[in-house]
Amino acid sequence: MKIEQDVALSRFTTLGTGGEARAFARPQSLDELHEALRYARSHELPVAVIGLGSNLLVADEGFDGLALKLVGELAQAEVAGELLVAGGGAPNAVALHRARAAGLGGFEFACAIPGTAGGGVWMNAGAYRSDWAAILERALVVDGEGWANWRTPAELGLSYRHSELRHGEVVARVEFRLTPRAPEEIKTIVADLQVQRKAAQPTNKRTFGSVFKNPEHELSAGRMLEACGLKGHRSGGAQISPRHANFIENTDGARSADAIALMTEARRRAADQFGVELRHEVEFLGPLELPPLAK
Numbered sequence: 001m002k003i004e005q006d007v008a009l010s011r012f013t014t015l016g017t018g019g020e021a022r023a024f025a026r027p028q029s030l031d032e033l034h035e036a037l038r039y040a041r042s043h044e045l046p047v048a049v050i051g052l053g054s055n056l057l058v059a060d061e062g063f064d065g066l067a068l069k070l071v072g073e074l075a076q077a078e079v080a081g082e083l084l085v086a087g088g089g090a091p092n093a094v095a096l097h098r099a100r101a102a103g104l105g106g107f108e109f110a111c112a113i114p115g116t117a118g119g120g121v122w123m124n125a126g127a128y129r130s131d132w133a134a135i136l137e138r139a140l141v142v143d144g145e146g147w148a149n150w151r152t153p154a155e156l157g158l159s160y161r162h163s164e165l166r167h168g169e170v171v172a173r174v175e176f177r178l179t180p181r182a183p184e185e186i187k188t189i190v191a192d193l194q195v196q197r198k199a200a201q202p203t204n205k206r207t208f209g210s211v212f213k214n215p216e217h218e219l220s221a222g223r224m225l226e227a228c229g230l231k232g233h234r235s236g237g238a239q240i241s242p243r244h245a246n247f248i249e250n251t252d253g254a255r256s257a258d259a260i261a262l263m264t265e266a267r268r269r270a271a272d273q274f275g276v277e278l279r280h281e282v283e284f285l286g287p288l289e290l291p292p293l294a295k
């Protein structure tokens with residue numbers, strides 16, 4: 001397997017920002033994944049997996065480590081009985097297609113989530129009152145030392161947009177338990193959800209999905225930031241979506257620093273106006289952080 005050097009990660013994120021990874025590999029099988037992890041150990045590099053980069057903000061300075069993109073058999077999906085078995089890098093759209101063709105329902109909500117099976121485990125992705133935890137049977141996790149073990153949702157510690165997975169651990173395979181449902185019914189459910197999604201969110205813009213987790217408050221993060229007057233607020237080439245205030249759009253050659261500036265301002269205003277400390281849902285890769293809120 002080829003290990004590439006200095007690969008631009010902006011090509012691998014939906015926002016389209018960020019610098020280079022020092023090393024980059026595309027393992028196609030468990031054997032190649034082990035080979036990549038051995039490379040990282042021998043070069044003392046941290047490891048990060050990139051799914052479809054749909055919840056990822058990469059530092060403009062890049063990532064001084066080995067970035068992995070799971071491909072080949074690690075990105076395929078198939079059905080075995082009532083189990084949907086997906087490689088960690090399998091796009092949700094592919095997994096949903098396989099489930100529908102086999103007449104298995106329960107994964108329809110994932111049509112709203114433009115990521116991978118493994119990325120969904122990492123943050124217990126969810127939409128429309130369902131999430132990975134509700135359908136996940138188990139996930140095969142390979143750690144930095146090369147140890148592989150199957151973990152149940154409880155062992156993964158899944159909760160709202162959170163798992164207990166640690167950086168460097170790779171979700172190589174995922175099994176979902178689904179229930180029989182007619183393909184036509186699945187098609188109708190998916191079409192309905194997609195109409196709802198298009199009406200509420202900027203689906204045709206470069207974004208990374210929700211910026212902040214919803215706080216414990218009567219207002220969602222989006223409504224709160226809207227009330228702070230942030231819709232359309234700009235920094236450099238990025239803006240807070242005029243459609244949904246919990247989304248940041250790359251409108252004109254944005255840098256990750258522009259997204260960080262918008263997030264910093266959003267957190268400051270939510271704290272000032274609502275006394276709420278918003279926590280980011282988007283994952284950071286490389287040297288990125290939000291400044292602490294002034295007390």
Ligand SMILES: Cc1cc2nc3c(=O)[nH]c(=O)nc-3n(C[C@H](O)[C@H](O)[C@H](O)COP(=O)(O)OP(=O)(O)OC[C@H]3O[C@@H](n4cnc5c(N)ncnc54)[C@H](O)[C@@H]3O)c2cc1C
Nearest residue numbers: 051052053054055088115116118119122125126127171209
């Ligand atoms: C338009 C839009 C709408 C969205 N709507 C939703 C929504 O409704 N609900 C929702 O939950 N999310 C939503 N998202 C966010 C995103 O799609 C999900 O979080 C998705 O699960 C991320 O998957 P990914 O493969 O793209 O992961 P990435 O963004 O590539 O990575 C995210 C994190 O997961 C880790 N990771 C990825 N793959 C693996 C793996 N195989 N093993 C270990 N770690 C891994 C990465 O290292 C990183 O820390 C939306 C995003 C967009 C752009």
